[in-house]
Amino acid sequence: MSKIIDNEVIQSTTAIVTIENVYILIGVMVMFLVVRTLQDKQHPKKLTTALFWFLFGSSFLFGDLSIALFGAPITYLIVGISIIVIALLAGCNLVSMGSYSVLTDEQQTKSSKLLGNKLFIPALMIPVVTVIFTVLLNGVAINNVYLLDQRHLTLASLTIACLLSLLVGWKITGGSPVEAVSESRRLVDSIGWAAILPQMLAMLGGVFIVAQTGDSIKELVTLFIAPDNRFMLVVLYCVGMAFFTMIMGNAFAAFPVMTAGIAMPFLIEGHGASPAPLVALGMYSGYCGTLMTPMAANFNIIPAALLDLKDKYHVIKVQIPTAVTLLAVNIILMYSVVFND
Amino acid sequence: MFDLNYWPLIGIPVVVLGFALRFNPLLVVTFAGLVTGWAVNFDFITLLQTFGEKFMNSRQLASFVLILPVIALLERYGLQQRARDWISQIKTATSARILTFYFIVRECSAALGLLSLGGQAQTVRPLLAPMALGAATNKYGELPKPVKDMISAHAAAVDNIAMFFGEDIFIAFGAVLLMDAFLKENGIEGIEPLHIGLWAIPTAISALIIHLFRLARLESKIAKAIVKYNAVEPSI
Numbered sequence: 001m002s003k004i005i006d007n008e009v010i011q012s013t014t015a016i017v018t019i020e021n022v023y024i025l026i027g028v029m030v031m032f033l034v035v036r037t038l039q040d041k042q043h044p045k046k047l048t049t050a051l052f053w054f055l056f057g058s059s060f061l062f063g064d065l066s067i068a069l070f071g072a073p074i075t076y077l078i079v080g081i082s083i084i085v086i087a088l089l090a091g092c093n094l095v096s097m098g099s100y101s102v103l104t105d106e107q108q109t110k111s112s113k114l115l116g117n118k119l120f121i122p123a124l125m126i127p128v129v130t131v132i133f134t135v136l137l138n139g140v141a142i143n144n145v146y147l148l149d150q151r152h153l154t155l156a157s158l159t160i161a162c163l164l165s166l167l168v169g170w171k172i173t174g175g176s177p178v179e180a181v182s183e184s185r186r187l188v189d190s191i192g193w194a195a196i197l198p199q200m201l202a203m204l205g206g207v208f209i210v211a212q213t214g215d216s217i218k219e220l221v222t223l224f225i226a227p228d229n230r231f232m233l234v235v236l237y238c239v240g241m242a243f244f245t246m247i248m249g250n251a252f253a254a255f256p257v258m259t260a261g262i263a264m265p266f267l268i269e270g271h272g273a274s275p276a277p278l279v280a281l282g283m284y285s286g287y288c289g290t291l292m293t294p295m296a297a298n299f300n301i302i303p304a305a306l307l308d309l310k311d312k313y314h315v316i317k318v319q320i321p322t323a324v325t326l327l328a329v330n331i332i333l334m335y336s337v338v339f340n341d
Numbered sequence: 342m343f344d345l346n347y348w349p350l351i352g353i354p355v356v357v358l359g360f361a362l363r364f365n366p367l368l369v370v371t372f373a374g375l376v377t378g379w380a381v382n383f384d385f386i387t388l389l390q391t392f393g394e395k396f397m398n399s400r401q402l403a404s405f406v407l408i409l410p411v412i413a414l415l416e417r418y419g420l421q422q423r424a425r426d427w428i429s430q431i432k433t434a435t436s437a438r439i440l441t442f443y444f445i446v447r448e449c450s451a452a453l454g455l456l457s458l459g460g461q462a463q464t465v466r467p468l469l470a471p472m473a474l475g476a477a478t479n480k481y482g483e484l485p486k487p488v489k490d491m492i493s494a495h496a497a498a499v500d501n502i503a504m505f506f507g508e509d510i511f512i513a514f515g516a517v518l519l520m521d522a523f524l525k526e527n528g529i530e531g532i533e534p535l536h537i538g539l540w541a542i543p544t545a546i547s548a549l550i551i552h553l554f555r556l557a558r559l560e561s562k563i564a565k566a567i568v569k570y571n572a573v574e575p576s577i
Contacts, residue, residue: 022407025407026403072394076390076391076397083393083396084389087372109419127460155404179417180413187412195403198403208349211377213377216346247353260527275524277540287505295356298405302461302462303466306461307493315498318491318498322498329547333544
């Protein structure tokens with residue numbers, strides 16, 4: 001849930017590392033992988049896999065340029081059509097792993113013995129440099145040009161950290177950044193469609209907002225409410241938060257709907273519940289839902305791919321006992337602390 | 342009394358059914374979007390534009406791909422082996438202890454707002470999972486795939502749970518600001534982000550206790566799984 005909402009922060013003037021530049025960098029990287037995929041002679045689904053990533057990469061590489069040149073409506077329409085094609089390619093199972101030149105276990109062990117603990121340096125650099133840059137370059141500007149995009153400070157810092165650590169990795173291993181990006185095709189392909197799922201879900205959330213799905217859910221939930229039963233109201237709010245988060249994949253999307261639908265009218269106004277613990281525990285109940293849903297793809301499905309798990313739902317299955325217990329704890333906690341009388 | 346409009350809800354059963362029938366999630370989600378748009382009489386072109394706009398505006402979600410080249414490079418030169426060898430020098434290290442230690446560090450650092458110190462791509466895959474696997478390999482020898490998967494899945498879960506329930510204590514975190522803004526918008530005054538952050542602490546501690554309790558039992562689960570596997574093995 002690390003999408004930081006920084007809306008209030010200074011509307012961007014200009015910056016050197018802007019979010020648009022980061023997108024272009026991602027676009028270049030994905031396009032490079034498309035070329036490598038096309039060069040992969042043993043790839044079983046070469047053309048369709050390349051098309052899949054090309055369409056994805058295009059929205060990063062050409063998206064902002066196209067908005068500037070042709071306007072937003074046309075660009076959004078083209079991206080919208082691309083999304084349908086992306087979904088069909090993935091749905092018809094036309095996107096797959098290719099072939100990769102992997103070193104044998106012995107070769108890797110030999111290299112790891114040779115390089116020793118120095119191998120950890122670039123890996124540890126990513127988080128450490130990200131944190132340092134986020135803290136140190138917050139608000140730092142030269143001639144009114146910010147060094148980092150102030151609205152996306154973490155992402156801009158992460159990008160710089162990745163680039164620096166690539167250079168240090170080059171120095172330590174002798175493997176150039178080009179080699180590094182080529183190597184990453186193995187990881188990107190193993191993640192596959194899951195890499196795009198978070199954005200697809202954000203898109204669905206957007207459609208739900210326009211369709212006012214939240215209002216309908218609110219009305220639906222109120223059908224089940226017995227306004228006098230405090231305990232059931234607390235249960236309904238917490239379980240509702242968890243359940244709606246599982247549907248949307250994100251507690252932030254569930255929060256306004258359930259809080260405006262149940263917590264505000266029935267618990268705060270109806271029973272004088274204390275707002276601060278109520279909303280905090282409500283949000284946490286949503287997080288319990290995040291742990292149990294494939295819709296939170298970047299936390300639950302992408303790791304399963306990254307760790308090469310046989311069962312894509314394995315991470316979720318491990319998390320369910322903790323999530324359910326914690327949800328019960330939240331309900332009891334909420335019931336015992338929010339009412340003052 | 343029931344003037345409830347059910348049509349905007351149609352996407353929800355589509356998503357649930359689609360996942361249950363194991364269709365590709367991208368297809369399920371796109372289809373749910375199309376059906377929802379159709380149900381509320383959206384113009385098709387406008388719907389496609391909404392798709393495109395929301396997709397473009399959420400591109401920051403794909404930023405994890407930037408981490409992959411350096412991880413892939415280091416893995417080619419033996420990072421995972423190194424992580425395993427390093428942990429094998431620490432004789433008292435077990436999978437459960439490593440995960441427990443990581444959980445505590447991750448939750449505390451998240452509570453201080455240092456969210457990017459960990460993550461599935463940057464720490465779990467290259468470091469945490471290999472170390473947890475290495476400690477178990479040390480103890481039991483080569484691990485069967487189901488046991489490997491169990492330990493790796495626990496490594497991923499530890500990162501998620503520790504981060505989720507630590508981050509809300511940090512008052513400048515998005516969720517806290519979102520809650521604060523919501524209350525102010527709805528005319529509830531006198532609540533500071535600090536109050537909300539404080540009320541995150543009981544759940545954060547509960548998460549710590551519950552999950553560490555489960556991790557404490559992980560070692561015996563691994564041992565049992567190994568015994569189970571070895572009982573099948575000799576026949577092969």
